[in-house]
Amino acid sequence: MNGDRTFSSDAPAVAATGLTKIYGSGNTEVVAMRDVSLRIERGEVVALLGPSGAGKSTLLTAVGLINPPTVGHITIGGVPVMDGAQPLTDLAAFRRQHLGFVFQKANLIPxxxxxxNVQVALEINDTPPRAARRRALELLAYLGVADRAGNLPAALSGGQQQRVAVARALANEPNLILADEPTAALDSHRGRQVMELFRQVAHERGAGVLVVTHDHRALDVFDRTIQMEDGRLESERSEKI
Amino acid sequence: MNLAAQDIRHNLPRFGLTACGIGLLLMIVLGMGGIYRGLVYEATLLVDRVNADLWVVQHNTRGPFAEVSSVPANVESRVLAVPGVAAARRFVYWTIQRETSGRPLRLAIQGLVWPDDNGAWLPLAAGGPLHQAHYQMIADRTLGLQLGERIKLGKDFYTVVGLTKGMTSASGDGMAFFSLPDAQAIQFDEPGEAIRLQRNTRFRQMQRLDLGQQQPALLPRVSGQTADLPAILPPTVSAVLVKLAPGADAQKIIATINGWPDLTVYTQAQENDLLVHGLVDRSRRQIGLFRAILVIVSTIIMTLILYTLTLDKTHDIAMLKLMGARNRVVIGLILQQALLLGVIGYALAALLGQGLFPLFPRLVVITPQDFWLLAVAVLGISVLASLLGIWKAMRISPNTVLA
Structure with missing residues (x-):
């Protein structure tokens, strides 16, 4: 299996059909996600809403190839990657080449x-160190934190850390960016800035972005919102900004 | 970018302390080997320095070092009569403990056959050899005596006229060299009361004997000095050392002397063998076992340290895996840290050892071979110790980032 498979330029960023995730078995069986289908186009920014325990993170991690579904198919950039729990490609290689992650905590390496922190994502993907360094500095400048390039995460504010995390997620120019509550630790102003950043990245770089969020104040930033409840997609609403 | 180096730089004090601990542990491993070599060196030092072809000792003993040997002094003359023997001399050796300046002083005493042997062959670091027949001594520096210092041994005072370097007995005691009569005087020194009682006993025994009653003129002689009594043997010596004539048939001479029922003869190699496999054998094996245990302890400690370092990085490793890092990136992070710990520990062990071992009370001999062996062992320990950490890292799921 090889994660370095050719992407189709007109294929959606991600297309998932019939995703079901079951934890445990018998009396302890818990269905965290039930027959979920999802499609995100390139350049599209989608918000995934829902109460705690609705299955949002389960869907995000399934699409992020770190928690395979029990049943269902996932295609990213036109490349089939999962058939149920069976990987169809080298998932680690696929993640490093085509996916970017941002979480509630920045999860920067201390x-x-x-x-x-940005450079390491590039070097993991075989970018030569000098080029990786140059690109990391470009990304930090793009996100407005170039002046903190030499600082350790402990010396950065929450907003700055999250910007660095976004820069790291963008480092390998992913086709799909997955973000789980990326603004939960930020104030409303900083939170909105980060959301707008995702939109800018999606539109400028043609990446699909799926953001799990509870923050309803910045929903106008998204192209589309999806509501999830009890492991199912309940409703879908399109917003044209 | 080297992740291992970055992590170490970030946690430098902790890493430095850990490396110091491992360095000290490795220094002890290195030192154990050095102590073993020192034991063997000290055990065979005197035999090598004396450089006799044959050692003639009391029959059926492993003397004079591994056990007590006592042969009459006239064995020297008997041995000289054997064809092929170029020279023979008496050898006196034993250990005494006295008090000087309120501290115990252990001396390994050797008698020199004055005037043929004045100790000029000794590795003198200061002063010179003996230049008179009595009341002088040559002492090893480890005894802490100074040139010109006078110490009382037995009933007499002896002046230090020379200092040797590195002349210690198999048990690590500093050696002291005296003329043979002085050495014997120290060995057979008895209190005046003991001598008086001895003479009195002899006198009474003589009175009861038929000879004493028929020859009363002998009675005053019995009360005299032991050395003046023809019926009592002069003091014995520990061994007689033999130098063979060039081209002499050693086997034939050994067979001749071994044929005498009161003596046993050893070659220099056999005498060394008696010391290494007899006198220091248990110490050697004990140190060897202790060293093996230390290597195991070092491996376990390094394993635990590396495992803890890996546990500390669980979240970071999970993040690297989430980003799609290959296994070799994660393995490299742990293995490089293990090797670096090992290399720094080894360097510290070597440096500290070279500085500290000369200060140890007993000789520690470190050879280049010891350094190479330790380097290979450290390499093995580092790789072995990293395996548990690597195993743990391989089991970390990218999902851990979300926890």
Whole structure:
């Protein structure tokens, strides 16, 4: 299996059909996600809403290839990657080449400075160190934190850390960016800035973005919102900004 | 970018302390080997320095070092009569403990056959050899005596005229060299009261004997000095050392002397063998076992340290895996840290050892071979110790980031 498979330029960023995730078995069986289908186009920013325990993170991690579904198919950029729990490609290689992640906590590596945290994502994907360094600094500048490039995460504010995390997610120019509550630790102003950043990235770079959020104040930023409840997609609403 | 180096730089004090601990542990491993070599070196030092071809000792003993040997002094003359023997001399050796300046002083005493042997062959670091027949001594520096210092041994005072370097007995005691009569005087020194009682006993025994009653003129002689009594043997020596003539048939001479029922003869190699496999054998094996245990302990400690370092990085490793890092990136992070810990520990062990071992009370001999062996062992320990950490890292799921 090889994660370095050719993407189709007109294919959706992600297309998932009939995703079901069951934890445990018998009396302890819990269905976290039930027959969920999802499609996100390139350049589209989608918000995934729902109460706690609705299955949002389960869907996000399934699409992010870190928690395979029990049943269902996932295609990313036109490349079939999962058939039920069966990977159809090298998932680690696929993640490093085509996916970007941002979480509620920035999850920066504490012993690397801001630039190195971005650089490491590039070097993992075989970018030569010098080019990786240059690209990391470009991304930090793009996100407005170039002046903190040499600082360790502990010396950065929450907003700055999250910007560095976004820069790291963008480093390998992913086709799909997955974000789980990326603004939960930020104030409303900073939170909105991050959401707008996702929109800008999606539109400028043609990446699909799926954001799990509870923050209803910045929903106008998204192209579309999806509501999830009890492991099912309940409703869908399109917003044209 | 080297993740291992970045992590170490971030946690430098902790890493430095850990490396110091491992370095000290490795220094002890290195030192154990050095102590073992020192034991063997010290055990065979005197035999090598004396450089006799044959050692003639009391029959059926492993003397004079591994056990007590006592042979009459006239064995020297008997041995000289054997064809092929170029020279023979008496050898006196034993250990005494006295008090000087309120501290115990252990001396391994050797008698020199004055005037043929004045100790000029000794590795003198200061002063010179003996230059008179009595009341002088040459002492090893480890005894802490100074040139010109006078110490009382038995009933007499002896002046230090020379200092040797590195002359210690198999048990690590500093050696002291005296003329043979002085050495024997120290060995057979008895209190005046003991001598008086001895003479009195002899006198009474003589009175009861037929000879004493028929020859009363002998009675005053019995009360005299032991050395003046023809019926009592002069003091014995520990061994007689033999130097063979060039081209002499050693086997034939050994067979001749071994044929005498009161003596046993050893070659220099056999005498060394008696020391290494007899006198220091248990110490050698004990140190060897202790060293093996230390290597195991070092491996376990390094394993636990690396496992803890890996546990500390669980979240970071999960993040790297989430980003799609290959296994070799994660393995490299742990293995490089293990090797770096090992290399720094090894360097510290080597540096500290070279500085500290000369200060140890007993000789510690470290050879280049010891350094190479330790380097290979450290490499093995580092790789072995990293395996548990690597196993743990491989089991970390990218999902851990979400926890």
């Amino acid at each position: 012993f690397l400075n801001a630039a190195q």
